[in-house]
Amino acid sequence: MHAIELVDVSFSYPGGFQAVDHVGMGFDAGEAVAIVGQNGAGKTTTVKLMNNLFQPTEGTVFVQGKNTRDFSTAQIARKVGYVFQNPDDQLFQSSVEKEVIYSPKMNKVPEEESKKWIDLAVELCDLEDKMELNPYDLPLSIRKFVTIACVIAMNPDVLIFDEPTAGQDLHGLNLLARIIEVLQGRGKTIITITHDMDFVLEHFRRVIVMADKRKIADGDARDIFWDMEIMQKASLKQPPVCSLARELGLARGIVTQQELLDALGQTADIV
Numbered sequence: 001m002h003a004i005e006l007v008d009v010s011f012s013y014p015g016g017f018q019a020v021d022h023v024g025m026g027f028d029a030g031e032a033v034a035i036v037g038q039n040g041a042g043k044t045t046t047v048k049l050m051n052n053l054f055q056p057t058e059g060t061v062f063v064q065g066k067n068t069r070d071f072s073t074a075q076i077a078r079k080v081g082y083v084f085q086n087p088d089d090q091l092f093q094s095s096v097e098k099e100v101i102y103s104p105k106m107n108k109v110p111e112e113e114s115k116k117w118i119d120l121a122v123e124l125c126d127l128e129d130k131m132e133l134n135p136y137d138l139p140l141s142i143r144k145f146v147t148i149a150c151v152i153a154m155n156p157d158v159l160i161f162d163e164p165t166a167g168q169d170l171h172g173l174n175l176l177a178r179i180i181e182v183l184q185g186r187g188k189t190i191i192t193i194t195h196d197m198d199f200v201l202e203h204f205r206r207v208i209v210m211a212d213k214r215k216i217a218d219g220d221a222r223d224i225f226w227d228m229e230i231m232q233k234a235s236l237k238q239p240p241v242c243s244l245a246r247e248l249g250l251a252r253g254i255v256t257q258q259e260l261l262d263a264l265g266q267t268a269d270i271v
C-alpha cells in the first residue's frame, strides 16, 4: 500500500480552469521525491490534492489506502503535512513558540509525544533562540522554517514542502538537507517541489517532472537529467555538471562534481 497514491487525477479550479490533467503517481513510506517543472505546470495544485486541500474533479487520491473524499481536510492533514509555498499563508500566531505548539495542542496530541516532536522540529529548523519572537519580525527565509517546524511538530507520516529552497542561503539549504535526511531516516515520506536542480541532484534519487498540467516523467534523477527530450518538454535547464559532461562527451548519468572529476581523471589516463 502506498503512503499516497493519485489514480488518474484531474483538477479544475472553480471557474473551470484545468490545472491538473489525468495524473497518476504513488509514494511509498520513507521515500524522498522531488517534483520539478516550469511555473504553472501544476505542481502546487497536485500536492494540494494530496492533503485534501483540494479534491479531484476526476480520479481518486488515496492516503494510506483511504479515499480522501471520505475524510475532512483536517483529518488528512494529520497524516499529510503541507508546508505552503508562501509562509504568510500559514502563520497567524504572535510568537514562534505559539505557532509551533498550536497544531499539536489543537489536535490534543498527548504531551509526552508532542514535546518530542516539537523539540525535534525546533532543533532541525534552528529556531531555539527565536521562540519568543514574532514570526513577522523574522526574514522570509526563516519564516519558511517556522512553517516547516509547525508541520514537523505534528508528526505526520508524509511531509510536503512547496518551494522550500526559494530564497535560502547555504545555511538554509544545509538545514533543509538535514531535515530531509533525518525525517526520511524516521520513515517519513518527503515530497518536495523545487526549482533548484542542484539541490535535487544532491538529495533526491527519484524525480517527477510535470509540464503543462501532466506528469511527463517519473524516475531516477540520473536518467531524467540526461534525457534532453524531457528537459526540453519541461523547459528545464540541464544542471551544469550534466551539461558540461555532455559537452565533453562523457558517459551519460554523471550528476555530481565528484563523478565529473572521476570521469575526467579516467579520460586523462586514457589520453
Ligand SMILES: Nc1ncnc2c1ncn2[C@@H]1O[C@H](COP(=O)(O)OP(=O)(O)OP(=O)(O)O)[C@@H](O)[C@H]1O
Pocket (backbone or CB within 6 Å): 013, 014, 017, 018, 019, 037, 038, 039, 040, 041, 042, 043, 044, 045, 046
Ligand atoms: N486559485 C486558482 N484559480 C485559478 N487558477 C489557478 C489558481 N491557482 C493556480 N491556478 C493556475 O493553475 C495553474 C497551475 O498552477 P500551480 O500553482 O499548480 O503550478 P506550479 O507548477 O506549482 O507553478 P509555480 O512553480 O509557479 O508555483 C497555473 O496556470 C495557475 O495560474
